[in-house]
Amino acid sequence: MSFKKQILGLIGWLLASVLVSVIGGLGSLNAPVFYRELNLPSWAPDAWLFGPVWTSLYTLMAIAAWLVWRQGGWENAKRALNLNVAQLAVNALWSWLFFAWYLGGVAFAEIIVLWLLIAATIQAYWKHHKVAAILLLPYLAWVTFAGALNLNLWLNNPGVL
Amino acid sequence: MSFKKQILGLIGWLLASVLVSVIGGLGSLNAPVFYRELNLPSWAPDAWLFGPVWTSLYTLMAIAAWLVWRQGGWENAKRALNLNVAQLAVNALWSWLFFAWYLGGVAFAEIIVLWLLIAATIQAYWKHHKVAAILLLPYLAWVTFAGALNLNLWLNNPGVL
Numbered sequence: 001m002s003f004k005k006q007i008l009g010l011i012g013w014l015l016a017s018v019l020v021s022v023i024g025g026l027g028s029l030n031a032p033v034f035y036r037e038l039n040l041p042s043w044a045p046d047a048w049l050f051g052p053v054w055t056s057l058y059t060l061m062a063i064a065a066w067l068v069w070r071q072g073g074w075e076n077a078k079r080a081l082n083l084n085v086a087q088l089a090v091n092a093l094w095s096w097l098f099f100a101w102y103l104g105g106v107a108f109a110e111i112i113v114l115w116l117l118i119a120a121t122i123q124a125y126w127k128h129h130k131v132a133a134i135l136l137l138p139y140l141a142w143v144t145f146a147g148a149l150n151l152n153l154w155l156n157n158p159g160v161l
Numbered sequence: 162m163s164f165k166k167q168i169l170g171l172i173g174w175l176l177a178s179v180l181v182s183v184i185g186g187l188g189s190l191n192a193p194v195f196y197r198e199l200n201l202p203s204w205a206p207d208a209w210l211f212g213p214v215w216t217s218l219y220t221l222m223a224i225a226a227w228l229v230w231r232q233g234g235w236e237n238a239k240r241a242l243n244l245n246v247a248q249l250a251v252n253a254l255w256s257w258l259f260f261a262w263y264l265g266g267v268a269f270a271e272i273i274v275l276w277l278l279i280a281a282t283i284q285a286y287w288k289h290h291k292v293a294a295i296l297l298l299p300y301l302a303w304v305t306f307a308g309a310l311n312l313n314l315w316l317n318n319p320g321v322l
Contacts, residue, residue, distance in 0.1 A: 082262070083262060086258070090254070093247055096243065101240060101243070101281070103277075109273050110274045113267065113270045117267060120264055
């Protein structure tokens with residue numbers, strides 16, 4: 001693969017992450033205010049933390065996808081990269097379920113699907129590029145934590161979520 | 162709303178259903194062969210049944226969305242119509258999870274999310290247009306059945322799904 005194509009590919013995967021964060025962001029415009037109004041557990045992070053964490057995770061996702069893609073394009077890793085696109089779509093939808101539509105229970109069920117899809121993506125990446133698979137582990141860890149937080153918020157904010 | 166705009170809207174919602182069935186269809190190109198090779202329960206329908214059922218359900222979804230939309234466009238029923246778009250996206254993804262990636266367990270978790278999203282859409286439609294809400298009940302019933310079938314196939318086809 002030419003150097004130019006590799007750079008364009010990296011830009012492409014970064015843009016995919018930006019697109020997902022924009023779609024998710026549009027669904028969670030009210031998040032900074034809404035989050036603070038919730039009945040939060042003691043271990044809930046401050047609202048400002050989510051932005052930097054997600055920016056980091058989206059960057060890692062883009063780099064990981066690029067590493068897998070670079071080894072021979074879509075044809076060579078179709079399943080792994082399609083799984084990644086699927087998990088990105090489910091990721092963006094979550095923000096809408098939780099922050100736009102206040103469907104706390106549906107969002108929790110959906111985060112389980114997201115978790116399973118990330119795990120399947122990691123497993124598929126592993127066969128192509130071990131570093132790429134490892135780059136997604138912080139994401140899986142964060143989604144585990146986010147799932148616990150989602151469940152807690154859903155159970156402790158009846159009538160709101 | 163003008164007659165012309167109403168007709169264009171109906172065409173638009175029908176095209177959205179076609180798009181979803183095409184995306185789902187691309188993920189399940191191997192379904193006619195794959196399904197017959199599975200270890201099926203006695204109550205599994207013949208493979209030919211799925212096509213007509215889904216065509217009918219997608220048509221009902223389009224008509225229902227159109228009835229809600231027609232009452233004042235997106236602005237008037239933003240939440241209900243966005244929920245409908247979300248359930249359409251989750252619907253298309255299911256075919257990929259099950260038939261393209263053989264992720265029987267993830268597909269089952271995802272069908273629970275789909276079921277919840279359809280229920281939320283019906284609830285949201287109900288406030289705008291009772292007939293539209295009722296038009297989605299066959300869809301909810303079928304997805305209930307499809308979920309049971311998905312679970313059964315996942316449990317009874319280890320190593321395949």
